[in-house]
Amino acid sequence: MNALLASRTARPIQVEFGLSEADCVVLTELTQSAADDGWMLISELVGCLGWEKSRLSHQLSRMEKRGLVVRKEYADDRRTALVAATYEGRSVIAEATPRQAEEVRRLFLDHLSPAQVVLLTEIAERIIEEVRAASETP
Numbered sequence: 585m586n587a588l589l590a591s592r593t594a595r596p597i598q599v600e601f602g603l604s605e606a607d608c609v610v611l612t613e614l615t616q617s618a619a620d621d622g623w624m625l626i627s628e629l630v631g632c633l634g635w636e637k638s639r640l641s642h643q644l645s646r647m648e649k650r651g652l653v654v655r656k657e658y659a660d661d662r663r664t665a666l667v668a669a670t671y672e673g674r675s676v677i678a679e680a681t682p683r684q685a686e687e688v689r690r691l692f693l694d695h696l697s698p699a700q701v702v703l704l705t706e707i708a709e710r711i712i713e714e715v716r717a718a719s720e721t722p
């Protein structure tokens with residue numbers, strides 16, 4: 585279900601805004617979780633997304649070529665780097681987000697009763713809680 589919904593909701597965003605599902609995930613995380621100055625350690629972004637470092641590196645390279653993000657060395661430790669969404673990246677995700685929410689609503693939420701939405705939310709929160717707890721234990 586998740587894969588089907590993700591691919592169906594991603595299609596209009598790709599066509600209308602030129603953003604892949606991965607672009608959206610990265611830009612959303614950067615615009616919501618970055619520091620006040622807009623920068624985020626790449627290692628923190630890896631942790632937030634749950635991706636392998638190499639996957640994120642390749643994704644950021646593609647996005648950087650398209651002007652959606654910018655990277656720079658971290659002054660305190662040259663072995664790591666910072667990343668931020670550019671003005672263009674922030675603008676396009678701000679435009680795409682309502683359209684993506686519309687697709688999720690149309691394909692998913694509109695087919696559930698209010699009680700089902702509440703139950704689904706409770707189930708999802710419980711699973712997220714357990715997965716996070718399991719990943720914190722050795």
